[in-house]
Every structure is written in structure tokens, then in C-alpha cells.
Amino acid sequence: MIRVAINGYGNLGRGVEQAITRNADMETVVVLTRRDPSSLTTLGAPVAHLEDMAAWEDKVDVCLNCGGSATDLAEQGPQAAAHFNTVDSFDTHARIPEYFAAVDAAARQADHLALISTGWDPGLFSMLRVLGESVLPDGATTTFWGPGVSQGHSDALRRIDGVLDARQYTLPVPQTVEAVKAGDDVELTTRSMHRRDCYVVAAPGADRSRIEREIVEMPNYFADYDTSVTFISAEQMRAEHGGIPHGGTVIRRGRTSEGVSANVTFELQLGSNPEFTGSVLVATGRAVARMAARGERGARTVFDLTLADLSPRTPEELRATYL
Amino acid sequence: MIRVAINGYGNLGRGVEQAITRNADMETVVVLTRRDPSSLTTLGAPVAHLEDMAAWEDKVDVCLNCGGSATDLAEQGPQAAAHFNTVDSFDTHARIPEYFAAVDAAARQADHLALISTGWDPGLFSMLRVLGESVLPDGATTTFWGPGVSQGHSDALRRIDGVLDARQYTLPVPQTVEAVKAGDDVELTTRSMHRRDCYVVAAPGADRSRIEREIVEMPNYFADYDTSVTFISAEQMRAEHGGIPHGGTVIRRGRTSEGVSANVTFELQLGSNPEFTGSVLVATGRAVARMAARGERGARTVFDLTLADLSPRTPEELRATYL
Known part of the structure; x- marks a missing residue:
């Protein structure tokens, strides 16, 4: 033992x-x-x-x-x-x-x-980055995170005046994931790779359009992303957003000879981070x-x-x- | 060096x-x-x-x-x-x-x-099987192969009387892959997991229905699978089936606590096996x-x-x- x-x-x-x-x-x-x-x-x-x-x-x-x-x-x-x-x-x-x-x-x-x-x-993603590069040295590695709850971003939402509770999900943009796997020429930017969905419980009488504006314009956290804001009740928050799921994908795409490519993809889907x-x-x-x-x-x-x-x-x- | x-x-x-x-x-x-x-x-x-x-x-x-x-x-x-x-x-x-x-x-x-x-x-699949089981001991590992060319099965096709050339592709059944990832109760059998697609160049005047029957009924190789047979020309074979692609997916699905699951998925898509x-x-x-x-x-x-x-x-x- x-x-x-x-x-x-x-x-x-x-x-x-x-x-x-x-x-x-x-x-x-x-x-x-x-x-x-x-x-x-x-x-x-x-x-x-x-x-x-x-x-x-x-x-x-x-x-x-x-x-x-x-x-x-x-x-x-x-x-x-x-x-x-x-x-x-x-x-x-x-x-x-x-x-x-x-x-x-x-x-x-x-x-x-x-x-x-x-x-x-x-951890595992680090291992797979090194494994992917070692077996396909002539290529590129891309990491996507999510779908999953970002604790730091959820905390940032909760600090906004008039927000009682909040949960923020980070999601990879599916078209960009597919483009990377296909080897298409796609620009990898903050906005093209991930989006952010926010679920917010507002205080009674709080100005929801002001809260939404503060969220989507928040520098570093949300301004550089396509961000959605959905107001929900405290009951919905408890019933539908109680888990701490997360995950992500590491993709290594490389050439094994002129014009011939290979993909090594590692994906995690975690019910509880x-x-x-x-x-x-x-x-x-x-x-x-x-x-x-x-x-x-x-x-x-x-x-x-x-x-x-x-x-x-x-x-x-x-x-x-x-x- | x-x-x-x-x-x-x-x-x-x-x-x-x-x-x-x-x-x-x-x-x-x-x-x-x-x-x-x-x-x-x-x-x-x-x-x-x-x-x-x-x-x-x-x-x-x-x-x-x-x-x-x-x-x-x-x-x-x-x-x-x-x-x-x-x-x-x-x-x-x-x-x-x-x-x-x-x-x-x-x-x-x-x-x-x-x-x-x-x-x-x-090799890599073996590593990922052990990694998946080590981090999710309470679960199951499933391996799907393909889409890709199976050399042994292609050789078996070429031994049939009247076959000039042939290529056999093994493909995972997408619904079964999705069911395994979702944790649905799915029976994993030879037939439910993979299908086999055969591309055959027949000799002039050869009996194509006899060739097709010999293929789909061939024990061990094809009888236990849903198998398709497509007759093509030697030119098509050269133009469209010259590569030796392969790949596959190892999926580990396990529980991290009662009612909470996680998936670890490793996928290879190889232009040249x-x-x-x-x-x-x-x-x-x-x-x-x-x-x-x-x-x-x-x-x-x-x-x-x-x-x-x-x-x-x-x-x-x-x-x-x-x-």
C-alpha cells in the first residue's frame, strides 16, 4: 500500500x-x-x-x-x-x-x-505537447481549452456591481478547431480560437444592460473575445450550473514527407475539473x-x-x- | 549527432x-x-x-x-x-x-x-491505454482503428480469382464512437465497431457478382463486418488510392466520483502509415x-x-x- x-x-x-x-x-x-x-x-x-x-x-x-x-x-x-x-x-x-x-x-x-x-x-497536456512534437518535429501544436468553467473569469463577473452570482464557460470555436485539424490556413487569434459564455444572476432592480456592457468591454478578461451574456435566476444557476466541467484539445499537425501530413489529437472532456x-x-x-x-x-x-x-x-x- | x-x-x-x-x-x-x-x-x-x-x-x-x-x-x-x-x-x-x-x-x-x-x-496507442487507465482506473478503454488501409485485408482481396488489384479501408462506425464517448450503453461487437470498404479492379470479363459474394462471405476477413465492394478502373486505383493512410482512436472513459465521468481521447489521422x-x-x-x-x-x-x-x-x- x-x-x-x-x-x-x-x-x-x-x-x-x-x-x-x-x-x-x-x-x-x-x-x-x-x-x-x-x-x-x-x-x-x-x-x-x-x-x-x-x-x-x-x-x-x-x-x-x-x-x-x-x-x-x-x-x-x-x-x-x-x-x-x-x-x-x-x-x-x-x-x-x-x-x-x-x-x-x-x-x-x-x-x-x-x-x-x-x-x-x-500535466497531461504538457506530456502530449512534447510527445506530439517528438514524433512530428516538422509541424505546429495548437491547444484549445473548454468547453469548461473558468474560475478566474467567473470570479471577475461576480465582482461587478449588481451581480449576485455568475458562471463563465470558455468554449473553443468549432470551425477553428476543424481548420487546424484540416491544416487550413487559419489565423489563430484570441477571438478566432475561443468564445466566452456568461451566465449571470443579477440583483433585483440592477441595470442589466450596464452589467452586460461592463462584461463584454472588460479588458483582458472579455474584450478580446466574442462574449455572450445570459441572465438567469438563482434557481437556474443551482440546477444547471452546479458542476465544474472542463477540458480541451491539444492538436499536433506535422508533415512526414513532402505533401503528406499527420495529426495527433488529444482531447479531455471532464465532468469535474x-x-x-x-x-x-x-x-x-x-x-x-x-x-x-x-x-x-x-x-x-x-x-x-x-x-x-x-x-x-x-x-x-x-x-x-x-x- | x-x-x-x-x-x-x-x-x-x-x-x-x-x-x-x-x-x-x-x-x-x-x-x-x-x-x-x-x-x-x-x-x-x-x-x-x-x-x-x-x-x-x-x-x-x-x-x-x-x-x-x-x-x-x-x-x-x-x-x-x-x-x-x-x-x-x-x-x-x-x-x-x-x-x-x-x-x-x-x-x-x-x-x-x-x-x-x-x-x-x-506504440503510442499502448502508451495512451496505460495513461488513460492510470488516471481513470474506474472505467473502460475502447480502441477504434481507421479510417485507413489494411494491408492484410487488401492482400486477401488480391488473392481472389479475377481480381487484378484491390484496396481495403477499415472505418470506425461513427455512431458507435459517439456512443462510447457519451457513455451510452452500446454493445461493442466486430460489426458494431468497424466497417470495411473494398475497392476492386476486376479482370476483363470476370464475374463481378461472384467476386463480391466471395468477398463479403470471406470468413475472419469480411463475413463478420458490414462490407461494401466498389469496382473501379486501374486508373482510378492509381489516382485515388495510391496512399497508405491510417489512424484510429483510443478512448478511456471513467468515473471520477459517483455520477461524474471523464473522457480521455487520443486520435491519430495519418496520411502515411x-x-x-x-x-x-x-x-x-x-x-x-x-x-x-x-x-x-x-x-x-x-x-x-x-x-x-x-x-x-x-x-x-x-x-x-x-x-
Whole structure:
């Protein structure tokens, strides 16, 4: 059994906990939290305060960091790597090199292994970008996101005066996806690639046309996109927009000889973004526990993983059944 | 520069040669053949007879075995592993464990590394099956092949009396693909998953209805499928069916919690089956050259590869740009 600590118990932490119940070779031995431990109800694992992390060092094979934001993880990553082998989903792309260096130093210092920036993007999408380019070096990679809920954009909507609740969906523009797959000469711009659909619950008496104008003109968030705004009731919001779906598509199109092309397409359709991200963290956790047991130390990324380490199957089973 | 030997110069060997021209860190240093070396015209590399393999041992980092059939490879694999680090596309699924053992023994004996059964299936599809199951353990994997040319089925058509030439395309049944993605309760049978379209050039005066009947009733090959037969002219065959396209789709659908599902879909659309297979062999060859240089010995499969080894980029570049 691989003994797992879940560090943080928001949407992602609960997604990880669900995923562990679906992996027979792994168990949650503790949930670590900054909150009052008695305030959490887990699926069964004990809860400990983050400050008592050190007490769990010998009882945990890998700690899955589920901090809710880049700010959380920037601190949580090196801190946890001092106590455990770790996995995280750090996703501030521009800061990855510096974060990698910080986690690498902390992990080496404490004789641990730490894998950063897994999940689906960064994570599976990153893996498929490298795979696509490696097998089709003469080509181009395009990533589309959605259909799915963008939390940051939903939050931006909720900050508008007169908005009680809101949900924002990002959607790839289907014609552009098809053009990329067909190798047609299409200009890839912010507007040509994605559109944004907003569902808004307005306060009674709020000026809906002012709200709509503020949304579609909001710089960075919406002004560069074709954006639709639909006002709905609080009941509709609860009934129809309760999930956190997401997904996307990575397309590599390249030439294998003059005039001959190939497409490698990878698509995710996720009923729950945090649950799927949690599932990837758990599979990565298995790999990290195994690699650490073989003596690997320092920081790693998904580019350093083998499928044999991600899978619960033995190499013999994999060769006999999955090749 | 990674120095590559191409062992065998049929469609796959020429696909490999094309792919190497698209990889700046690799070069073809020799083409090995069973035929008279003077009978081959390469893109530039010298040609040597297979029997002179040993003379190239110190000039080659990795040998890509491009034998045309499972019979070729069963012999070629262990033989080449005695002289070189190797990569092959052995695809007789049932015999993979025994072939792995034979190549492993030959490679260890000679202090080499040998990766078997790469390409796209086995190969990329195998990788995605393991990836899909690892991140969604509570689910099912379905593979569809095509649209694409099946060489074995085309050969079967050509053996029918009165058939001058023929091409057989395998196509997934779109409704079944959509049902699998949607998680609908659909029975997956030979007939529900794929159909077969045959294009046939008949000899003048041949009995076309007899040919058609022989095709659609042919056991194993066509009787279990919905099969269409279209008679065309030799000119149409040349003009419209000269390529060797193929592809397919691996779908993993699984639950991340009660009532919540996710799909991981991987799709290949290949203008040229042998050129793309060759491209995968070349990327795998890079990984094998690097792993061998680090001291790895014996047989491996695609499950033992990291993306860092498949890619020509440095780990720093990968982290900064591809995560």
C-alpha cells in the first residue's frame, strides 16, 4: 500500500480523496489542513494541522499538495518537500523554472523526491505537447481549452456591481478547431480560437444592460473575445450550473514527407475539473513513491515519468496486455 | 549527432529515412539490406549488406529494425541486438512476451539496450491505454482503428480469382464512437465497431457478382463486418488510392466520483502509415541512444520511456516552454 497525505482540503483535496478510493494500491493516511482539524469531515482519514506535518514523516510515502492557489503552492511546495516526497499542480507557467529550483533545493536538502506541475494543464497536456512534437518535429501544436468553467473569469463577473452570482464557460470555436485539424490556413487569434459564455444572476432592480456592457468591454478578461451574456435566476444557476466541467484539445499537425501530413489529437472532456486533476495527482503520486523508493531525489516534472511507474500493473502485465 | 542504422529498406525503412531528415540531432549513417546493396537508392546514406552488420558496430548509436513482417523481426530483433542498441515495431501481440525475452537475452549478452514494439499500435496507442487507465482506473478503454488501409485485408482481396488489384479501408462506425464517448450503453461487437470498404479492379470479363459474394462471405476477413465492394478502373486505383493512410482512436472513459465521468481521447489521422510509424521509431531511437549512453541494458518497451528522453529539447527548455 502506498500511504498518501492530502495537503489541503478544498475542491482539489477532495478530488484526490475520491480518486484514492478508486486505486486499490493506495490509501489516504492523513489530511493536512491550515484550518481547525475538527472542522473537516473526510471520507475516513484522520485530519491533522499543517503545523504537525513533521509527526507524519514516517507514516507517509507521498504527500499530494492541494493548495488552492499559486501563492499557496509557492510556499507549500518547498515546505512539504522538507518533510515528504511530494506532488503538486503548480500552474503559474512563467514562474515554473524558479519554483522548480526552490523545490529541487528543498527536496535534495531533505533527501526527498518532488514532482511539480502535474494535473491536466500543466500535466497531461504538457506530456502530449512534447510527445506530439517528438514524433512530428516538422509541424505546429495548437491547444484549445473548454468547453469548461473558468474560475478566474467567473470570479471577475461576480465582482461587478449588481451581480449576485455568475458562471463563465470558455468554449473553443468549432470551425477553428476543424481548420487546424484540416491544416487550413487559419489565423489563430484570441477571438478566432475561443468564445466566452456568461451566465449571470443579477440583483433585483440592477441595470442589466450596464452589467452586460461592463462584461463584454472588460479588458483582458472579455474584450478580446466574442462574449455572450445570459441572465438567469438563482434557481437556474443551482440546477444547471452546479458542476465544474472542463477540458480541451491539444492538436499536433506535422508533415512526414513532402505533401503528406499527420495529426495527433488529444482531447479531455471532464465532468469535474478538480476530480480529474486529483486523479492525475494520485497516479503521479504512485510514480513518485516508486521512484523515491528506487533512490531518486530532487525535483521532477511529468516529462521524467514512465508509464510503467504511473500504472499499478506489473511490467509483465503491461507487456502482455497493453502493448 | 545520434548515428542511426536503418535495417531494412521497404516502406517502413524509407519512412524512417524521411523522418530522420526532419530531426536535426540525428543522421542516417547506413542502410542495411538483405538485397544487393547496389540495387538500392537512398536519400544519401551508404548501403551495406546485412551480413556486414558487424563492421558498423562502432559507427552506429542505434539501429532501427524495419523488417517487413513479424517473421522478419522475430529473427532480426535478437540478431541486431547482438551488434547494436535497437528499436523495432514487432506487432504480433500474442508473441510479445516471448519476443521480449529473446531480445532481452541477446541485448544483455552483448551489453546493449533494445526497445521492442514501438510505432503507433503497438506504440503510442499502448502508451495512451496505460495513461488513460492510470488516471481513470474506474472505467473502460475502447480502441477504434481507421479510417485507413489494411494491408492484410487488401492482400486477401488480391488473392481472389479475377481480381487484378484491390484496396481495403477499415472505418470506425461513427455512431458507435459517439456512443462510447457519451457513455451510452452500446454493445461493442466486430460489426458494431468497424466497417470495411473494398475497392476492386476486376479482370476483363470476370464475374463481378461472384467476386463480391466471395468477398463479403470471406470468413475472419469480411463475413463478420458490414462490407461494401466498389469496382473501379486501374486508373482510378492509381489516382485515388495510391496512399497508405491510417489512424484510429483510443478512448478511456471513467468515473471520477459517483455520477461524474471523464473522457480521455487520443486520435491519430495519418496520411502515411509507414511514414508516421517511421517517425515514432526515430523519436524512440533518440530515447534509446540516450538511455544506452546512461548505461541501461536489456529489453524495454514504450512503457519505460520518459518524454524528456523522446524529445530533442533540454529539460530546462521543456520546463520553461512545454509545461
